[in-house]
Amino acid sequence: MSQDFDIDIFLKNLPNLPGVYRMLDKSGKVLYVGKAVNLKRRVGSYFQKSDHSPRITLMVRQVHSIETTVTRSEAEALILENNFIKALSPKYNILFRDDKSYPYLMLSAHEYPQMAYYRGTLKKPNQYFGPYPNGYAVRDSIEILQKVFRLRTCEDSVFANRQRACLLYQIRRCSGPCVGHISHEDYQASISEAVTFLNGKTGELTQTLHHKMNQAAAALQFEEAARYRDQIQALGLVQSQQFIDSKNPNNPNDIDILALALEGGTVCIHWVSIRGGRHVGDKSFFPDVRHDPDPQAQEYAEAFVAQHYLGKSKPDIIISNFSLPESLQEALISEHGKQMQFVTKTIGERKVWLKMAEQNARLAIGQHQLQHNNQQQRIDDLARLLNMDSDGLQRLECFDISHTQGEATIASCVVYDEQNIQPSQYRRYNITTAKAGDDYAAMREVLTRRYGKMAEAQANGETVKWPDAVLIDGGKGQVGMAVDVWAELGLTIPIIGIAKGPERKAGLEELILPFTGETFRLPPNSPALHLLQTVRDESHRFAITGHRLRHAPGVYVRLADPFSHAPLTQKDSQAADAFVGLGKIAALGVKVSKHCTYHGLALNVAMDLTPFSSINPCGYAGLATTDMASCGVAATPAEVSAVLAEQLERWLA
Numbered sequence: 001m002s003q004d005f006d007i008d009i010f011l012k013n014l015p016n017l018p019g020v021y022r023m024l025d026k027s028g029k030v031l032y033v034g035k036a037v038n039l040k041r042r043v044g045s046y047f048q049k050s051d052h053s054p055r056i057t058l059m060v061r062q063v064h065s066i067e068t069t070v071t072r073s074e075a076e077a078l079i080l081e082n083n084f085i086k087a088l089s090p091k092y093n094i095l096f097r098d099d100k101s102y103p104y105l106m107l108s109a110h111e112y113p114q115m116a117y118y119r120g121t122l123k124k125p126n127q128y129f130g131p132y133p134n135g136y137a138v139r140d141s142i143e144i145l146q147k148v149f150r151l152r153t154c155e156d157s158v159f160a161n162r163q164r165a166c167l168l169y170q171i172r173r174c175s176g177p178c179v180g181h182i183s184h185e186d187y188q189a190s191i192s193e194a195v196t197f198l199n200g201k202t203g204e205l206t207q208t209l210h211h212k213m214n215q216a217a218a219a220l221q222f223e224e225a226a227r228y229r230d231q232i233q234a235l236g237l238v239q240s241q242q243f244i245d246s247k248n249p250n251n252p253n254d255i256d257i258l259a260l261a262l263e264g265g266t267v268c269i270h271w272v273s274i275r276g277g278r279h280v281g282d283k284s285f286f287p288d289v290r291h292d293p294d295p296q297a298q299e300y301a302e303a304f305v306a307q308h309y310l311g312k313s314k315p316d317i318i319i320s321n322f323s324l325p326e327s328l329q330e331a332l333i334s335e336h337g338k339q340m341q342f343v344t345k346t347i348g349e350r351k352v353w354l355k356m357a358e359q360n361a362r363l364a365i366g367q368h369q370l371q372h373n374n375q376q377q378r379i380d381d382l383a384r385l386l387n388m389d390s391d392g393l394q395r396l397e398c399f400d401i402s403h404t405q406g407e408a409t410i411a412s413c414v415v416y417d418e419q420n421i422q423p424s425q426y427r428r429y430n431i432t433t434a435k436a437g438d439d440y441a442a443m444r445e446v447l448t449r450r451y452g453k454m455a456e457a458q459a460n461g462e463t464v465k466w467p468d469a470v471l472i473d474g475g476k477g478q479v480g481m482a483v484d485v486w487a488e489l490g491l492t493i494p495i496i497g498i499a500k501g502p503e504r505k506a507g508l509e510e511l512i513l514p515f516t517g518e519t520f521r522l523p524p525n526s527p528a529l530h531l532l533q534t535v536r537d538e539s540h541r542f543a544i545t546g547h548r549l550r551h552a553p554g555v556y557v558r559l560a561d562p563f564s565h566a567p568l569t570q571k572d573s574q575a576a577d578a579f580v581g582l583g584k585i586a587a588l589g590v591k592v593s594k595h596c597t598y599h600g601l602a603l604n605v606a607m608d609l610t611p612f613s614s615i616n617p618c619g620y621a622g623l624a625t626t627d628m629a630s631c632g633v634a635a636t637p638a639e640v641s642a643v644l645a646e647q648l649e650r651w652l653a
Contacts, residue, residue: 022068376419557583
């Protein structure tokens with residue numbers, strides 16, 4: 001305890017009221033957040049009892065002060081506790097790390113509603129269906145709705161400016177509302193049918209479609225009747241592939257199935273989501289148990305439910321292989337605004353679902369442990385290579401340099417920590433001081449910028465998370481620059497250079513350890529090599545992606561001299577004058593967004609350029625759009641396509 005904090009005086013003056021307490025260490029960092037029906041009794045128990053779990057015992061030893069907040073009820077305390085846990089991520093609380101909001105399928109409130117994948121705060125008047133366990137489940141539902149109801153998925157900007165139907169219309173995945181191929185009334189009818197389907201009323205929808213099919217056939221509208229027939233068949237296929245809650249065929253509930261498993265010190269909660277009577281997906285959650293050598297299953301179950309549902313969408317029914325305290329049930333119901341069922345004893349098909357979820361939880365634990373053991377083996381092998389203790393080798397940072405023909409140089413830094421890559425901690429650096437094509441100087445700049453700032457922050461008293469080793473994607477030149485930067489900054493972090501092997505073949509990489517003077521190759525089956533390759537490849541991928549983002553793939557001409565063959569000066573695409581004086585005459589490359597493919601290869605032959613005068617093509621200020629006709633080349637699209645096809649065949653052969 002701190003000198004300024006007297007635990008006896010503090011406990012004596014605590015109220016016998018519900019509330020939330022926060023245990024703090026000597027630096028003021030929150031170690032643990034808890035809730036209590038009676039603050040005086042609950043907080044006092046930490047210092048009066050000795051039968052705590054190892055996790056709590058370790059936490060109590062570090063407590064230097066305590067803060068409390070009184071609430072009106074235990075349910076209110078539970079909600080506040082959950083908010084504190086999410087905001088503070090205390091070290092000794094049970095944490096289910098999932099920093100993303102759950103995805104939804106959204107139908108927008110436009111005149112012609114868009115169907116889209118959505119994460120974030122739900123906004124009226126859009127309609128949302130979910131949440132789904134993962135993005136794959138949402139995209140699977142979108143694919144179903146595209147096939148059956150042919151709803152648009154394109155962005156509003158694309159929808160508003162289409163002059164002809166896209167590929168999705170051609171392959172019967174969209175009804176083409178952007179170009180008037182379907183009336184507003186018919187499109188709204190499709191939306192209504194899609195909502196009926198998403199709400200689980202598949203039987204009712206099938207009956208309606210059968211009626212419409214018979215009506216169309218009676219009116220000799222056989223193409224329309226065939227369309228309804230195809231919809232009915234597609235719905236039947238969906239039904240055969242999904243769980244259906246037969247207990248409530250006409251009014252299916254949103255149901256979540258939760259199965260908890262504890263094996264070998266690993267805890268897993270397996271979540272199965274049933275929305276509108278359909279099994280839309282499942283997901284396994286693994287809490288952090290590093291600070292809990294003896295995890296208690298019930299504690300983890302309650303923590304998961306609180307963190308997973310409080311402040312978020314809730315199902316009508318939760319089926320689980322564990323019980324929940326009344327206070328937690330009350331908090332969930334009060335937020336839900338209507339009655340919820342909490343079921344632990346099941347019969348029939350729901351019992352089968354729960355047994356399947358339990359089995360999946362146990363299988364997930366097995367896979368999780370195998371993965372953990374594999375990663376630990378890789379770390380142990382690399383630690384032996386570096387003559388380090390494996391406990392002291394957890395965080396790797398890897399640097400790579402990328403450019404295009406010496407221009408637009410970018411450096412990437414990727415992070416491997418907690419036995420996994422950490423995309424949220426990745427960083428890109430635009431290289432500004434190095435000359436074009438000088439990878440050595442670029443490496444010096446990025447290392448100086450990153451670790452110079454970290455050294456400065458540490459000198460100012462800030463907490464800095466240094467890497468345990470630094471991986472350099474490059475040969476002796478790049479590694480030599482790293483050694484020079486280390487000498488300037490006074491760093492002693494191990495450096496590993498990984499130079500590409502002959503013909504860039506994986507498994508033939510040359511490793512460089514500058515501080516020991518060693519240069520060698522590891523066998524292709526080396527766990528240490530596999531770890532280094534994984535991190536190196538991720539760094540390379542991240543650098544290439546960043547570089548591509550800076551480009552506007554295409555063919556450009558100087559508007560003042562379109563027949564000039566002099567090379568265009570490469571500029572940073574973010575510069576204000578990057579595209580001034582240029583005209584884009586062709587698009588190259590592919591972009592895929594929301595199941596729509598853009599660009600590909602497009603050459604402007606002769607077109608109306610007026611609409612492009614009021615926009616920034618591709619989003620780049622100063623860039624104009626031009627065509628062959630404007631450059632003085634008179635040719636028909638048929639003539640150009642024949643020549644273009646011939647050239648493509650020659651170059652791609």
